[in-house]
Amino acid sequence: MRKYLSSLLLLILALSLVACGPGPASKDPDNDQPGDGSTDTPEEVSVEEQTLIDQDGIVIKATRLDSSWLGPELKVYIENNTDKAFTVQTRNSSVNGFMLEPVFSCDVMPGKKATGAITFAADDLEACGIDTITDLEFSFYIFNADSWNVILESDIIHVKTSAANSHKQVYNSAGVILFDTEDITIVYQGMSEDPLGLAANLYIENNSNEGITLEAMNTSVNGFMIEPAFICDVMPGKRALDTLLFYLDELDACGIEKITEIELNFHIINLETWDTIIDTEKIKIEVD
Incomplete structure:
Protein backbone atom coordinates (compact mmCIF):
# COMPACT_ATOMS: atom_id res chain seq x y z
CA MET A 1 0.00 0.00 0.00
CA ALA A 19 4.27 16.68 -16.06
CA CYS A 20 4.27 16.52 -19.83
CA GLY A 21 5.37 19.35 -22.05
CA PRO A 22 4.67 20.13 -25.70
CA GLY A 23 6.89 18.48 -28.23
CA PRO A 24 9.94 20.20 -29.68
CA ALA A 25 9.78 22.03 -33.00
CA SER A 26 12.23 19.51 -34.40
CA LYS A 27 11.60 15.76 -34.30
CA ASP A 28 15.03 15.37 -32.66
CA PRO A 29 14.42 14.03 -29.12
CA ASP A 30 17.68 15.68 -27.97
CA ASN A 31 15.88 19.04 -28.00
CA ASP A 32 14.38 17.95 -24.68
CA GLN A 33 16.23 19.95 -22.02
CA PRO A 34 17.65 18.51 -18.77
CA GLY A 35 15.83 19.21 -15.53
CA THR A 161 21.67 1.75 -17.93
CA SER A 162 25.41 2.15 -18.34
CA ALA A 163 25.86 0.39 -14.96
CA ALA A 164 23.96 -2.75 -15.95
CA ASN A 165 27.09 -4.88 -16.37
CA SER A 166 29.15 -3.41 -13.54
CA HIS A 167 26.80 -3.13 -10.56
CA LYS A 168 24.89 -5.85 -8.73
CA GLN A 169 21.88 -4.97 -6.61
CA VAL A 170 21.86 -6.31 -3.04
CA TYR A 171 18.49 -7.39 -1.61
CA ASN A 172 17.85 -7.21 2.14
CA SER A 173 15.47 -10.04 2.99
CA ALA A 174 16.33 -10.15 6.69
CA GLY A 175 13.46 -10.49 9.13
CA VAL A 176 10.82 -12.93 10.33
CA ILE A 177 9.64 -15.26 7.58
CA LEU A 178 5.83 -15.30 7.50
CA PHE A 179 5.30 -17.42 4.41
CA ASP A 180 7.84 -19.23 2.28
CA THR A 181 7.43 -21.51 -0.72
CA GLU A 182 9.52 -22.18 -3.79
CA ASP A 183 7.62 -19.39 -5.56
CA ILE A 184 6.63 -16.77 -2.97
CA THR A 185 8.32 -15.43 0.16
CA ILE A 186 6.88 -12.90 2.63
CA VAL A 187 9.09 -11.48 5.39
CA TYR A 188 8.14 -9.20 8.29
CA GLN A 189 10.77 -6.46 8.79
CA GLY A 190 9.51 -4.57 11.80
CA MET A 191 7.13 -1.69 12.48
CA SER A 192 7.31 1.94 11.45
CA GLU A 193 5.31 5.08 12.03
CA ASP A 194 3.34 6.63 9.21
CA PRO A 195 1.54 10.01 9.15
CA LEU A 196 -1.71 8.04 8.82
CA GLY A 197 -1.02 5.33 11.38
CA LEU A 198 1.28 2.42 12.23
CA ALA A 199 2.74 0.16 9.56
CA ALA A 200 4.10 -3.38 9.52
CA ASN A 201 6.91 -3.51 6.97
CA LEU A 202 6.96 -6.43 4.55
CA TYR A 203 9.50 -7.77 2.06
CA ILE A 204 7.85 -9.81 -0.69
CA GLU A 205 9.61 -11.93 -3.30
CA ASN A 206 7.93 -13.51 -6.31
CA ASN A 207 10.02 -16.27 -7.88
CA SER A 208 7.14 -17.69 -9.89
CA ASN A 209 6.48 -17.21 -13.59
CA GLU A 210 3.24 -15.26 -13.06
CA GLY A 211 2.38 -11.84 -11.69
CA ILE A 212 0.72 -11.93 -8.28
CA THR A 213 -1.47 -9.69 -6.13
CA LEU A 214 -1.43 -10.02 -2.34
CA GLU A 215 -4.24 -8.95 -0.01
CA ALA A 216 -4.62 -9.21 3.76
CA MET A 217 -7.68 -11.06 5.06
CA ASN A 218 -9.24 -11.67 8.51
CA THR A 219 -6.78 -9.28 10.12
CA SER A 220 -6.73 -8.54 13.83
CA VAL A 221 -4.54 -6.26 15.94
CA ASN A 222 -4.18 -7.02 19.65
CA GLY A 223 -7.32 -9.13 19.32
CA PHE A 224 -9.42 -6.44 17.58
CA MET A 225 -10.58 -6.98 14.00
CA ILE A 226 -8.96 -4.15 12.00
CA GLU A 227 -8.44 -4.33 8.24
CA PRO A 228 -5.20 -2.71 7.09
CA ALA A 229 -4.66 -0.72 3.93
CA PHE A 230 -2.75 -3.24 1.86
CA ILE A 231 -2.65 -4.51 -1.68
CA CYS A 232 0.59 -5.41 -3.40
CA ASP A 233 1.32 -6.41 -7.01
CA VAL A 234 4.58 -8.21 -7.73
CA MET A 235 5.63 -9.18 -11.23
CA PRO A 236 7.43 -12.49 -11.97
CA GLY A 237 10.99 -12.54 -10.66
CA LYS A 238 10.55 -9.24 -8.79
CA ARG A 239 10.55 -8.05 -5.21
CA ALA A 240 8.51 -5.47 -3.32
CA LEU A 241 8.67 -3.54 -0.08
CA ASP A 242 5.21 -2.71 1.21
CA THR A 243 3.32 -2.14 4.44
CA LEU A 244 0.26 -3.28 6.32
CA LEU A 245 -0.99 0.18 7.27
CA PHE A 246 -3.31 0.48 10.27
CA TYR A 247 -5.03 3.86 10.49
CA LEU A 248 -4.72 5.84 13.71
CA ASP A 249 -8.44 6.53 14.06
CA GLU A 250 -9.24 2.80 13.92
CA LEU A 251 -6.49 2.00 16.44
CA ASP A 252 -7.72 4.79 18.72
CA ALA A 253 -11.30 3.51 18.51
CA CYS A 254 -10.05 0.18 19.89
CA GLY A 255 -7.90 1.85 22.53
CA ILE A 256 -4.70 0.56 20.92
CA GLU A 257 -1.65 2.73 21.57
CA LYS A 258 0.94 0.06 20.82
CA ILE A 259 0.64 -2.91 18.49
CA THR A 260 1.85 -6.11 20.13
CA GLU A 261 0.30 -8.76 17.91
CA ILE A 262 -1.07 -9.02 14.38
CA GLU A 263 -2.94 -12.03 13.01
CA LEU A 264 -3.99 -12.42 9.36
CA ASN A 265 -4.20 -14.59 6.29
CA PHE A 266 -2.72 -13.61 2.93
CA HIS A 267 -4.96 -14.03 -0.11
CA ILE A 268 -2.71 -14.39 -3.16
CA ILE A 269 -4.16 -14.28 -6.66
CA ASN A 270 -2.95 -14.19 -10.26
CA LEU A 271 -2.46 -10.55 -11.26
CA GLU A 272 -4.08 -11.02 -14.68
CA THR A 273 -6.80 -13.64 -14.23
CA TRP A 274 -7.61 -13.03 -10.54
CA ASP A 275 -7.57 -16.80 -10.02
CA THR A 276 -6.66 -17.77 -6.47
CA ILE A 277 -3.11 -19.07 -6.12
CA ILE A 278 -3.23 -19.70 -2.38
CA ASP A 279 -4.95 -18.60 0.81
CA THR A 280 -2.38 -18.94 3.57
CA GLU A 281 -3.11 -20.39 6.96
CA LYS A 282 -3.42 -17.95 9.85
CA ILE A 283 -0.17 -16.08 10.42
CA LYS A 284 0.75 -14.47 13.73
CA ILE A 285 3.21 -11.56 13.91
CA GLU A 286 4.64 -10.92 17.36
CA VAL A 287 5.64 -7.25 17.56
CA ASP A 288 8.54 -6.38 19.85
Whole structure:
Protein backbone atom coordinates (compact mmCIF):
# COMPACT_ATOMS: atom_id res chain seq x y z
CA MET A 1 0.00 0.00 0.00
CA ARG A 2 2.91 2.31 0.68
CA LYS A 3 3.76 2.63 -2.99
CA TYR A 4 0.23 3.77 -3.82
CA LEU A 5 0.19 6.42 -1.07
CA SER A 6 3.67 7.56 -2.07
CA SER A 7 2.70 7.73 -5.72
CA LEU A 8 -0.46 9.70 -4.88
CA LEU A 9 1.56 12.26 -2.93
CA LEU A 10 4.15 12.52 -5.68
CA LEU A 11 1.44 12.88 -8.30
CA ILE A 12 -0.16 15.75 -6.37
CA LEU A 13 3.21 17.46 -6.12
CA ALA A 14 4.10 16.79 -9.73
CA LEU A 15 0.81 18.20 -11.01
CA SER A 16 1.89 21.56 -9.64
CA LEU A 17 4.69 21.41 -12.21
CA VAL A 18 4.69 20.44 -15.87
CA ALA A 19 4.27 16.68 -16.06
CA CYS A 20 4.27 16.52 -19.83
CA GLY A 21 5.37 19.35 -22.05
CA PRO A 22 4.67 20.13 -25.70
CA GLY A 23 6.89 18.48 -28.23
CA PRO A 24 9.94 20.20 -29.68
CA ALA A 25 9.78 22.03 -33.00
CA SER A 26 12.23 19.51 -34.40
CA LYS A 27 11.60 15.76 -34.30
CA ASP A 28 15.03 15.37 -32.66
CA PRO A 29 14.42 14.03 -29.12
CA ASP A 30 17.68 15.68 -27.97
CA ASN A 31 15.88 19.04 -28.00
CA ASP A 32 14.38 17.95 -24.68
CA GLN A 33 16.23 19.95 -22.02
CA PRO A 34 17.65 18.51 -18.77
CA GLY A 35 15.83 19.21 -15.53
CA ASP A 36 17.33 21.77 -13.17
CA GLY A 37 16.34 20.02 -9.93
CA SER A 38 18.73 19.64 -7.03
CA THR A 39 18.26 15.88 -6.46
CA ASP A 40 20.94 13.80 -8.16
CA THR A 41 20.48 10.37 -9.67
CA PRO A 42 21.71 7.96 -6.90
CA GLU A 43 24.85 7.40 -8.92
CA GLU A 44 25.37 9.11 -12.25
CA VAL A 45 24.47 6.61 -14.94
CA SER A 46 23.08 7.01 -18.42
CA VAL A 47 20.84 5.27 -20.92
CA GLU A 48 21.18 5.14 -24.68
CA GLU A 49 18.52 6.85 -26.74
CA GLN A 50 16.17 4.11 -27.90
CA THR A 51 12.75 3.51 -29.38
CA LEU A 52 10.40 1.89 -26.89
CA ILE A 53 7.16 1.89 -28.91
CA ASP A 54 6.60 2.29 -32.65
CA GLN A 55 3.15 0.89 -33.37
CA ASP A 56 -0.14 2.01 -34.91
CA GLY A 57 0.96 5.62 -35.28
CA ILE A 58 2.36 5.87 -31.75
CA VAL A 59 6.08 6.48 -31.21
CA ILE A 60 7.72 6.62 -27.78
CA LYS A 61 11.47 7.01 -27.31
CA ALA A 62 13.65 7.06 -24.21
CA THR A 63 16.09 9.94 -24.57
CA ARG A 64 18.12 9.93 -21.34
CA LEU A 65 18.18 9.38 -17.59
CA ASP A 66 18.05 12.69 -15.75
CA SER A 67 17.48 13.97 -12.20
CA SER A 68 14.85 16.17 -10.59
CA TRP A 69 13.89 17.37 -7.12
CA LEU A 70 11.64 14.30 -6.81
CA GLY A 71 14.23 11.77 -7.93
CA PRO A 72 15.68 10.14 -11.04
CA GLU A 73 13.58 10.37 -14.18
CA LEU A 74 13.64 8.69 -17.55
CA LYS A 75 13.00 11.34 -20.19
CA VAL A 76 10.69 10.26 -23.01
CA TYR A 77 9.64 11.69 -26.37
CA ILE A 78 6.17 10.87 -27.69
CA GLU A 79 4.57 11.27 -31.14
CA ASN A 80 0.84 10.92 -31.77
CA ASN A 81 0.41 10.21 -35.47
CA THR A 82 -3.17 9.00 -34.99
CA ASP A 83 -6.44 10.93 -35.30
CA LYS A 84 -7.33 10.63 -31.60
CA ALA A 85 -6.02 12.27 -28.45
CA PHE A 86 -4.50 9.80 -26.03
CA THR A 87 -3.01 9.56 -22.56
CA VAL A 88 0.14 7.56 -21.86
CA GLN A 89 0.82 6.04 -18.43
CA THR A 90 3.04 3.27 -17.05
CA ARG A 91 2.14 0.00 -15.33
CA ASN A 92 4.03 -2.83 -13.55
CA SER A 93 7.17 -0.75 -13.08
CA SER A 94 10.36 -1.91 -11.38
CA VAL A 95 13.86 -0.60 -10.72
CA ASN A 96 16.71 -3.06 -10.17
CA GLY A 97 14.15 -5.79 -9.56
CA PHE A 98 12.08 -3.85 -6.99
CA MET A 99 8.47 -2.96 -7.78
CA LEU A 100 8.31 0.86 -7.70
CA GLU A 101 5.48 3.00 -9.02
CA PRO A 102 6.69 6.14 -10.83
CA VAL A 103 4.92 9.43 -11.46
CA PHE A 104 4.02 9.66 -15.15
CA SER A 105 0.99 10.65 -17.20
CA CYS A 106 1.14 12.43 -20.55
CA ASP A 107 -1.65 13.67 -22.83
CA VAL A 108 -0.90 14.05 -26.53
CA MET A 109 -3.31 15.54 -29.07
CA PRO A 110 -3.67 14.10 -32.62
CA GLY A 111 -0.74 14.93 -34.86
CA LYS A 112 1.27 16.41 -31.98
CA LYS A 113 4.42 15.57 -30.05
CA ALA A 114 5.29 15.78 -26.38
CA THR A 115 8.14 15.23 -23.96
CA GLY A 116 7.71 13.82 -20.49
CA ALA A 117 9.51 12.18 -17.60
CA ILE A 118 8.93 8.85 -15.85
CA THR A 119 9.94 9.89 -12.33
CA PHE A 120 10.91 7.57 -9.47
CA ALA A 121 10.89 8.94 -5.91
CA ALA A 122 14.34 9.20 -4.36
CA ASP A 123 12.91 8.09 -0.99
CA ASP A 124 11.52 4.89 -2.53
CA LEU A 125 14.89 4.09 -4.09
CA GLU A 126 16.64 4.69 -0.78
CA ALA A 127 14.17 2.43 1.06
CA CYS A 128 15.05 -0.37 -1.38
CA GLY A 129 18.79 0.23 -0.97
CA ILE A 130 19.16 1.34 -4.59
CA ASP A 131 22.18 3.60 -4.95
CA THR A 132 22.87 2.80 -8.61
CA ILE A 133 20.15 2.27 -11.20
CA THR A 134 21.01 -0.64 -13.48
CA ASP A 135 17.69 -1.44 -15.15
CA LEU A 136 14.17 -0.11 -15.48
CA GLU A 137 11.16 -2.21 -16.47
CA PHE A 138 7.60 -1.09 -17.15
CA SER A 139 4.75 -1.37 -19.61
CA PHE A 140 2.90 1.48 -21.31
CA TYR A 141 -0.85 1.83 -20.87
CA ILE A 142 -2.28 4.11 -23.57
CA PHE A 143 -5.95 5.07 -23.65
CA ASN A 144 -8.26 7.46 -25.48
CA ALA A 145 -8.20 10.77 -23.61
CA ASP A 146 -11.93 11.34 -24.17
CA SER A 147 -13.57 7.90 -23.92
CA TRP A 148 -10.89 6.22 -21.77
CA ASN A 149 -11.03 3.22 -24.09
CA VAL A 150 -7.76 1.29 -24.14
CA ILE A 151 -5.69 1.90 -27.28
CA LEU A 152 -2.54 -0.07 -26.43
CA GLU A 153 -1.18 -2.10 -23.53
CA SER A 154 2.45 -2.84 -24.27
CA ASP A 155 4.54 -5.80 -23.22
CA ILE A 156 7.12 -5.22 -20.50
CA ILE A 157 9.82 -2.85 -21.74
CA HIS A 158 13.41 -3.20 -20.53
CA VAL A 159 15.76 -0.22 -20.31
CA LYS A 160 19.33 -0.94 -19.24
CA THR A 161 21.67 1.75 -17.93
CA SER A 162 25.41 2.15 -18.34
CA ALA A 163 25.86 0.39 -14.96
CA ALA A 164 23.96 -2.75 -15.95
CA ASN A 165 27.09 -4.88 -16.37
CA SER A 166 29.15 -3.41 -13.54
CA HIS A 167 26.80 -3.13 -10.56
CA LYS A 168 24.89 -5.85 -8.73
CA GLN A 169 21.88 -4.97 -6.61
CA VAL A 170 21.86 -6.31 -3.04
CA TYR A 171 18.49 -7.39 -1.61
CA ASN A 172 17.85 -7.21 2.14
CA SER A 173 15.47 -10.04 2.99
CA ALA A 174 16.33 -10.15 6.69
CA GLY A 175 13.46 -10.49 9.13
CA VAL A 176 10.82 -12.93 10.33
CA ILE A 177 9.64 -15.26 7.58
CA LEU A 178 5.83 -15.30 7.50
CA PHE A 179 5.30 -17.42 4.41
CA ASP A 180 7.84 -19.23 2.28
CA THR A 181 7.43 -21.51 -0.72
CA GLU A 182 9.52 -22.18 -3.79
CA ASP A 183 7.62 -19.39 -5.56
CA ILE A 184 6.63 -16.77 -2.97
CA THR A 185 8.32 -15.43 0.16
CA ILE A 186 6.88 -12.90 2.63
CA VAL A 187 9.09 -11.48 5.39
CA TYR A 188 8.14 -9.20 8.29
CA GLN A 189 10.77 -6.46 8.79
CA GLY A 190 9.51 -4.57 11.80
CA MET A 191 7.13 -1.69 12.48
CA SER A 192 7.31 1.94 11.45
CA GLU A 193 5.31 5.08 12.03
CA ASP A 194 3.34 6.63 9.21
CA PRO A 195 1.54 10.01 9.15
CA LEU A 196 -1.71 8.04 8.82
CA GLY A 197 -1.02 5.33 11.38
CA LEU A 198 1.28 2.42 12.23
CA ALA A 199 2.74 0.16 9.56
CA ALA A 200 4.10 -3.38 9.52
CA ASN A 201 6.91 -3.51 6.97
CA LEU A 202 6.96 -6.43 4.55
CA TYR A 203 9.50 -7.77 2.06
CA ILE A 204 7.85 -9.81 -0.69
CA GLU A 205 9.61 -11.93 -3.30
CA ASN A 206 7.93 -13.51 -6.31
CA ASN A 207 10.02 -16.27 -7.88
CA SER A 208 7.14 -17.69 -9.89
CA ASN A 209 6.48 -17.21 -13.59
CA GLU A 210 3.24 -15.26 -13.06
CA GLY A 211 2.38 -11.84 -11.69
CA ILE A 212 0.72 -11.93 -8.28
CA THR A 213 -1.47 -9.69 -6.13
CA LEU A 214 -1.43 -10.02 -2.34
CA GLU A 215 -4.24 -8.95 -0.01
CA ALA A 216 -4.62 -9.21 3.76
CA MET A 217 -7.68 -11.06 5.06
CA ASN A 218 -9.24 -11.67 8.51
CA THR A 219 -6.78 -9.28 10.12
CA SER A 220 -6.73 -8.54 13.83
CA VAL A 221 -4.54 -6.26 15.94
CA ASN A 222 -4.18 -7.02 19.65
CA GLY A 223 -7.32 -9.13 19.32
CA PHE A 224 -9.42 -6.44 17.58
CA MET A 225 -10.58 -6.98 14.00
CA ILE A 226 -8.96 -4.15 12.00
CA GLU A 227 -8.44 -4.33 8.24
CA PRO A 228 -5.20 -2.71 7.09
CA ALA A 229 -4.66 -0.72 3.93
CA PHE A 230 -2.75 -3.24 1.86
CA ILE A 231 -2.65 -4.51 -1.68
CA CYS A 232 0.59 -5.41 -3.40
CA ASP A 233 1.32 -6.41 -7.01
CA VAL A 234 4.58 -8.21 -7.73
CA MET A 235 5.63 -9.18 -11.23
CA PRO A 236 7.43 -12.49 -11.97
CA GLY A 237 10.99 -12.54 -10.66
CA LYS A 238 10.55 -9.24 -8.79
CA ARG A 239 10.55 -8.05 -5.21
CA ALA A 240 8.51 -5.47 -3.32
CA LEU A 241 8.67 -3.54 -0.08
CA ASP A 242 5.21 -2.71 1.21
CA THR A 243 3.32 -2.14 4.44
CA LEU A 244 0.26 -3.28 6.32
CA LEU A 245 -0.99 0.18 7.27
CA PHE A 246 -3.31 0.48 10.27
CA TYR A 247 -5.03 3.86 10.49
CA LEU A 248 -4.72 5.84 13.71
CA ASP A 249 -8.44 6.53 14.06
CA GLU A 250 -9.24 2.80 13.92
CA LEU A 251 -6.49 2.00 16.44
CA ASP A 252 -7.72 4.79 18.72
CA ALA A 253 -11.30 3.51 18.51
CA CYS A 254 -10.05 0.18 19.89
CA GLY A 255 -7.90 1.85 22.53
CA ILE A 256 -4.70 0.56 20.92
CA GLU A 257 -1.65 2.73 21.57
CA LYS A 258 0.94 0.06 20.82
CA ILE A 259 0.64 -2.91 18.49
CA THR A 260 1.85 -6.11 20.13
CA GLU A 261 0.30 -8.76 17.91
CA ILE A 262 -1.07 -9.02 14.38
CA GLU A 263 -2.94 -12.03 13.01
CA LEU A 264 -3.99 -12.42 9.36
CA ASN A 265 -4.20 -14.59 6.29
CA PHE A 266 -2.72 -13.61 2.93
CA HIS A 267 -4.96 -14.03 -0.11
CA ILE A 268 -2.71 -14.39 -3.16
CA ILE A 269 -4.16 -14.28 -6.66
CA ASN A 270 -2.95 -14.19 -10.26
CA LEU A 271 -2.46 -10.55 -11.26
CA GLU A 272 -4.08 -11.02 -14.68
CA THR A 273 -6.80 -13.64 -14.23
CA TRP A 274 -7.61 -13.03 -10.54
CA ASP A 275 -7.57 -16.80 -10.02
CA THR A 276 -6.66 -17.77 -6.47
CA ILE A 277 -3.11 -19.07 -6.12
CA ILE A 278 -3.23 -19.70 -2.38
CA ASP A 279 -4.95 -18.60 0.81
CA THR A 280 -2.38 -18.94 3.57
CA GLU A 281 -3.11 -20.39 6.96
CA LYS A 282 -3.42 -17.95 9.85
CA ILE A 283 -0.17 -16.08 10.42
CA LYS A 284 0.75 -14.47 13.73
CA ILE A 285 3.21 -11.56 13.91
CA GLU A 286 4.64 -10.92 17.36
CA VAL A 287 5.64 -7.25 17.56
CA ASP A 288 8.54 -6.38 19.85
